[in-house]
Amino acid sequence: MAGGLQLNISYDLAERIGQHGAETFPHECCGALLGRDSAFEENAGTDGSREVLELVPLVNRRDDSPRNRFAVTAEDVLDAEKAARKHGLDVIGWYHSHPDHPARPSQFDREHAWPWYSYVIVSVMSGKPAEMTSWRLNDDRLAYTQEPIAIRNRAAV
């Protein structure tokens, strides 16, 4: 994957991800990131940047181990894709929280990750949103590349 990865997101949407993590604490929250990727835009550059323009908060389906695991079923994925199409957007990634744990992907995250998607992780320490990071799985599935997050005042729709 070419360099120049960047995830653009508005301040409001970034706040909403943190708030979702605070609401579900000490359990993990999860949701879909809807937006646009420059590589799929007509006449757009393929600089690797993408923008989050809407969120779909989802229910964590891992009720057996919700403090350190999250799951989104295929049906939820299809619903998120339907919501994206309604807005003329794509599902460009997923967010989840790490309650009382750093915003770093785990081995479990990597084994279950898809390439291309942005995986946003928000650390929620003692119930308060802390660091937020974004990651993309490398093509060889062996590691992640951290994707810088650029928080903007307004989404450039």
Added chain:
Amino acid sequence: MAVKVIIPTPLRVYAAKKDSAEVSAQTVGEALGGLTTQFAELRKHLFTDDGKLRSFVNVYLNDEDIRYMAKEATPVKDGDVVSIVPSIAGGSAKLDNQAGQG
């Protein structure tokens, strides 16, 4: 049989950015095999090293999950649509016994 395979967004970069492909197949397994013959880079994201579908790769024939039919041996007919649908999972590296203490 000519069937259409729907490629999920995260895998389109490995399939010339196409959202679907036409393949000739008798079963769902052959359709997926045909797809990875056209686009070899897709293989490692759909199948494990020993050739099994990855657990978070879901396959639907028209609107039915193939797990509730004959799985990859499910026969296909002309005009069928095979959809590859991701499921998403993950979590923190916090150990299960720590996580249980809250």
